[in-house]
Amino acid sequence: xxxxxxxxxxxxxxxxxxxxxxxxxxxxxxxxxxxxxxxxxxxxxxxxxxxxxxxxxxxxxxxxxxxxxxxxxxxxxxxxxxxxxxxxxxxxxxxxxxxxxxxxxxxxxxxxxxxxxxxxxxxxxxxxxxxxxxxxx
Amino acid sequence: xxxxxxxxxxxxxxxxxxxxxxxxxxxxxxxxxxxxxxxxxxxxxxxxxxxxxxxxxxxxxxxxxxxxxxxxxxxxxxxxxxxxxxxxxxxxxxxxxxxxxxxxxxxxxxxxxxxxxxxxxxxxxxxxxxxxxxxxx
Amino acid sequence: xxxxxxxxxxxxxxxxxxxxxxxxxxxxxxxxxxxxxxxxxxxxxxxxxxxxxxxxxxxxxxxxxxxxxxxxxxxxxxxxxxxxxxxxxxxxxxxxxxxxxxxxxxxxxxxxxxxxxxxxxxxxxxxxxxxxxxxxx
Amino acid sequence: xxxxxxxxxxxxxxxxxxxxxxxxxxxxxxxxxxxxxxxxxxxxxxxxxxxxxxxxxxxxxxxxxxxxxxxxxxxxxxxxxxxxxxxxxxxxxxxxxxxxxxxxxxxxxxxxxxxxxxxxxxxxxxxxxxxxxxxxx
Numbered sequence: 407x408x409x410x411x412x413x414x415x416x417x418x419x420x421x422x423x424x425x426x427x428x429x430x431x432x433x434x435x436x437x438x439x440x441x442x443x444x445x446x447x448x449x450x451x452x453x454x455x456x457x458x459x460x461x462x463x464x465x466x467x468x469x470x471x472x473x474x475x476x477x478x479x480x481x482x483x484x485x486x487x488x489x490x491x492x493x494x495x496x497x498x499x500x501x502x503x504x505x506x507x508x509x510x511x512x513x514x515x516x517x518x519x520x521x522x523x524x525x526x527x528x529x530x531x532x533x534x535x536x537x538x539x540x541x542x543x
Numbered sequence: 544x545x546x547x548x549x550x551x552x553x554x555x556x557x558x559x560x561x562x563x564x565x566x567x568x569x570x571x572x573x574x575x576x577x578x579x580x581x582x583x584x585x586x587x588x589x590x591x592x593x594x595x596x597x598x599x600x601x602x603x604x605x606x607x608x609x610x611x612x613x614x615x616x617x618x619x620x621x622x623x624x625x626x627x628x629x630x631x632x633x634x635x636x637x638x639x640x641x642x643x644x645x646x647x648x649x650x651x652x653x654x655x656x657x658x659x660x661x662x663x664x665x666x667x668x669x670x671x672x673x674x675x676x677x678x679x680x
Numbered sequence: 681x682x683x684x685x686x687x688x689x690x691x692x693x694x695x696x697x698x699x700x701x702x703x704x705x706x707x708x709x710x711x712x713x714x715x716x717x718x719x720x721x722x723x724x725x726x727x728x729x730x731x732x733x734x735x736x737x738x739x740x741x742x743x744x745x746x747x748x749x750x751x752x753x754x755x756x757x758x759x760x761x762x763x764x765x766x767x768x769x770x771x772x773x774x775x776x777x778x779x780x781x782x783x784x785x786x787x788x789x790x791x792x793x794x795x796x797x798x799x800x801x802x803x804x805x806x807x808x809x810x811x812x813x814x815x816x817x
Numbered sequence: 818x819x820x821x822x823x824x825x826x827x828x829x830x831x832x833x834x835x836x837x838x839x840x841x842x843x844x845x846x847x848x849x850x851x852x853x854x855x856x857x858x859x860x861x862x863x864x865x866x867x868x869x870x871x872x873x874x875x876x877x878x879x880x881x882x883x884x885x886x887x888x889x890x891x892x893x894x895x896x897x898x899x900x901x902x903x904x905x906x907x908x909x910x911x912x913x914x915x916x917x918x919x920x921x922x923x924x925x926x927x928x929x930x931x932x933x934x935x936x937x938x939x940x941x942x943x944x945x946x947x948x949x950x951x952x953x954x
Contacts, residue, residue, distance in 0.1 A: 417551055430650040431567060437657065444666040450673040450747045453627075454608040454616035458746035460634070461601040461872055465739015468598050471591040472732035473724045473947035475887075479591035482645065490590075491647045495656035497597070497638055498649060501631060508619065510628045512635060513567040519632035520574065527582065534583040536884035587884045595883035598735055602876015609869035610810035610861045612750075673747035691825055704842060704924040711931065719938065720945040727901075728882040728890035734908070735875040742872050745865040753865035756919065764864075765921045769930035771871070771912055772923060775905060782893065784902045786909060787841040793906035794848065801856065808857040 431512060435502050442503070453507050460500035467493040568650060572639050579640070590644050597637035604630040705786060709776050716777070727781050734774035741767040842923060846913050853914070864918050871911035878904040 442448055470490050471479050482490060505512040579585055607627050608616050619627060642649040716722055744764050745753050756764060779786040853859055881901050882890050893901060916923040 414551055414554055417555060429567065434650070434653055434657070441657070441661070445664065445669050446671040447673065449671075452613040452616050453619075454611055454613050455746055457601075457605050457608045457616075458742050458869060461598065461605050461876075462739045462743040462746060464594075464598040464601045465736045465742070465872075468594050468732050468739070469736040471594045472729055472736060474591055476589040476591050479589050479594075480644070482590075487645065487647070490645065491642075491652040492656050492659075494638060494642055494647060494649060495653040497634070498653045499656070501634055501638065505628075505631055507617070508624065508627065510624070510631060512631060513571070515628040516571055516632040516635050519629050519636070520571070520578070522629075524578070529581040532582050534586075536584065536587040592883055595732060595879050598739075599876045599880040599883060602735075602873045602879070605869050605876070606873040609866055609873060688825055688828055691829060704840065708924070708927055708931070715931070715935070718940040719943055721947065723945075724947040726887040726890050727893075728885055728887050731875075731879050731882045731890075735872065735879050738868075738872040738875045742868050745868045748865055750863040750865050753863050753868075754918070756864075761919065761921070764919065765916075765926040766930050766933075768912060768916055768921060768923060769927040771908070772927050773930070775908055775912065779902075779905055781891070782898065782901065784898070784905060786905060787845070789902040790845055790906040790909050793903050793910070794845070794852070796903075798852070803855040806856055808860075810858065810861040 431502060434498075435506050438499060438503055439506065451503060451507060453504060456500055456504040456507060460497060460504060463493060463496040463500060467497065568639060571635075572643050575636060575640055576643065588640060588644060590641060593637055593641040593644060597634060597641060600630060600633040600637060604634065705776060708772075709780050712773060712777055713780065725777060725781060727778060730774055730778040730781060734771060734778060737767060737770040737774060741771065842913060845909075846917050849910060849914055850917065862914060862918060864915060867911055867915040867918060871908060871915060874904060874907040874911060878908065 442451055467490065470486065470493065502512065504510075505515070579588055604627065607623065607630065639649065641647075642652070716725055741764065744760065744767065776786065778784075779789070853862055878901065881897065881904065913923065915921075916926070
């Protein structure tokens with residue numbers, strides 16, 4: 407291989423390394439594993455328990471919105487927004503932990519589900535309708 | 544700039560483009576925006592409504608585990624695993640949509656929250672204890 | 681009517697009054713209406729909002745149990761038991777409020793649903809099995 | 818005792834019997850115990866599992882309201898109303914079962930909590946405000 411191509415290849419390898427490291431979901435997953443192991447919390451992180459922790463956090467999220475109008479829910483002040491962002495983070499943490507414990511690839515599962523939704527709710531058929539039986543779940 | 548470095552720069556640019564495109568959460572976020580727009584569902588996607596949709600999906604997740612023992616919850620068969628993976632996907636979809644509507648960077652918020660958790664629950668102090676007041680929420 | 685029967689009738693009327701007053705769900709319903717009216721909170725008590733408040737309280741309930749084993753969940757200490765009893769009360773409050781706003785008779789609806797469950801899950805057929813598709817929902 | 822009073826006493830006793838039988842929550846509690854025992858489901862009815870079943874039902878309730886406006890949530894059609902009444906019944910069933918398993922008197926706990934709420938939210942102070950930190954939980 408010519409030196410020039412050798413150089414390019416090395417740069418590409420270094421970049422690909424960064425790409426892997428930078429997959430943000432994978433990165434959080436690995437750091438959560440370490441976080442749990444350091445605290446010896448693995449024993450509590452059964453899928454059953456994690457599903458409960460996830461919905462308890464979702465309950466805290468809902469609590470922020472329960473007395474707001476739709477308009478108010480779109481216009482949170484900075485303090486509310488910070489608090490809500492931390493609730494979303496808590497849910498994400500348990501979602502990633504749960505997927506990890508079950509060896510589920512969260513991104514792959516989501517892409518798969520989005521394909522199903524695309525077929526289930528053809529744009530021309532459900533346009534503008536939010537009937538609960540024709541929504542994306 | 545010498546031709547050789549020019550070539551390297553071009554390769555790096557192309558790679559960096561791919562890195563951006565391949566951020567999986569961002570990618571899903573953009574496709575969900577399109578999915579919602581094509582169906583004219585933007586009107587229903589208020590933060591308040593999305594928080595409800597998220598917890599309703601979390602309820603479906605919990606339903607899978609409610610009568611299982613911890614051991615059973617770790618050993619789902621393939622059919623259960625597929626169904627659970629789709630529930631996780633549904634939750635992820637609404638989590639990403641909600642963050643998007645509120646202009647919250649989900650990854651950044653999660654990293655921020657994980658730093659808070661790290662300080663709140665020092666490993667040496669909480670090791671092996673799952674007291675609900677000293678867990679990661 | 682003879683004096684004797686007159687006396688009996690009066691006692692019966694007084695007792696029937698007590699029966700009405702003592703229907704505990706109805707009694708709580710009426711006191712909650714008053715509680716809400718005194719605070720001018722009627723405006724926030726839409727069925728939609730009340731369903732959110734109810735599930736947020738259910739999330740607080742779940743939080744108490746999420747890291748406990750089944751055995752631990754059966755043996756709460758007095759402090760936990762008091763806290764859990766107040767979560768159950770919060771859920772009951774919103775359940776009664778929601779039924780009231782929708783003019784649903786909670787007791788009648790429950791009796792109706794229990795009849796459906798009885799037919800759906802014949803004892804001899806589901807005995808000892810907790811398959812989620814053959815349980816009482 | 819004179820015959821007349823004897824008669825009154827007998828009527829009162831019969832009425833008091835009916836009063837006891839007619840406490841609707843107690844009545845449902847006893848019938849649920851029987852329902853569970855006949856199906857040998859006692860083993861699954863741990864407080865932990867019942868808290869999960871309760872919130873899963875609450876999720877089904879929320880699903881009915883998630884895409885509705887406040888106004889629409891007040892004006893359900895008969896079919897929706899019937900479905901929602903059955904979700905409320907499902908939640909009530911698990912609430913009563915959970916209280917029963919923990920030996921909590923649901924009515925007593927609710928009355929106790931309502932007294933706390935009354936002190937926590939003085940009418941003159943919170944009138945017309947739904948700030949989530951000054952609401953009734």
